[in-house]
Amino acid sequence: MIFGFVILMTTFTFLLGSCSATIYKVGDSDGWTAKDDVYNSWAERKEFHVGDSLVFEYDRNFNDVTQVSGALEYQFCDSFSPKAVYNTGHDVVTFTEPGFHYFITSNHAHCELGQRLDVLVVHDPSRPIPPPPTPSNIFPFAKTYKVGGSKGWRVYDSDFYHKWSEEKQFHVGDKLLFEYSNEANDVLEINGHLEFKSCDPTSPVAVHKTGHDLVILTEPGVHYFISSKIGHCVAGLKLRVVVAPTPNVPKLSSTDRLTRCRQN
Structure with a gap:
């Protein structure tokens, strides 16, 4: 039994080592628990x-791992609209993209006591990432939606874009077309619910300002868009879309990911 475990761990380490990946146990011996300033340091x-990868170990009867979208959700321990929730007590989260990643517990009292983690993930040039396939090949049944229909992207009615998006079903691969005067407007994609609610443009994921912007929805979950122009977002020029997975797109298993990793 012990021999088999050693072989398994050796094989797993070899597969990960082929990509120079590192596995971190969050908090080391402390694990994932309510302790002041443990995770920042x-x-x-x-x-x-x-x-x-990050490994979160904790008592699942009292805790979970909630990945949130933005800095404000992290700061205020807001788990209202998470990117992902893990609750096995032994969760492994692998970073697939660079940028800031935010984790809290949905136990608000514990989060306030310091059970939250933000990490900056960078891309190592020594680990080449293959160019993405052509979107039309990945998403052959994708739809293109002109945001606002004939109204386009402009200040119109405080509830107009909410109603427009609620009437539709968006899937991974679908596209949003924003049309507007680039002298009077822009499109900011932002991270989270609180940024969207407060019209906070300070940390956008992407900025579009051509007047004819095509945005591909590449991930499931909630996506937020606002205008950064003063007064426009508050007047209703903001869009929230819920994106469902596309069943036609095959998902890679853990073994497939490791195999692809070795090939790259």
Whole structure:
């Protein structure tokens, strides 16, 4: 039994090592629990890369791991609209893209006590990422939606874009077409529910300002768009869309990911 476990761990380490990935147990011996400032100092001593993994260990009867979209959700322990929720007590989260990643517990009292983690993930040039396939090949049944229909993207009615999106079903691969005067407007894609609610343009995921912007919805979940022009977002020029997975797109298993990792 022990021999088999050693072989399994050796094989797993070899597969991960082929991509130079690192696995971090969050909090080390402390694990994932309510302790003041443990996780900030823990993360500051490390450098995280795309392909690395975090292991969260905790008592699932009292806790979970909630990945939130933005800095405001993290700051205010807001788990209202999470990107993902893990609750096995032994969760492995692998970083697939660079940028800031935010984790809290949905136990609000514990989060306030310091059970939250933000990490900056960078892409290591020594780990090449293959160019993405052509979107039309990945999403052959994708639809293109002109945001607002004939109204386009402009200040019109405080509830107009909410009603427009609620009447539709969006899937991964679908496209949003924003048409507007680029002298009077723009499109900011932002991270989370609180940024959307407060019309906060300070940390956008992407900025579009051509007047004819085509945005591909590449991930399931909630996506938020606002205008950064003063008064426009508050007047209703903001859009929230819920994107469902596309059943026609095959998902890679853990073994497939490791195999692809070795090939790259």
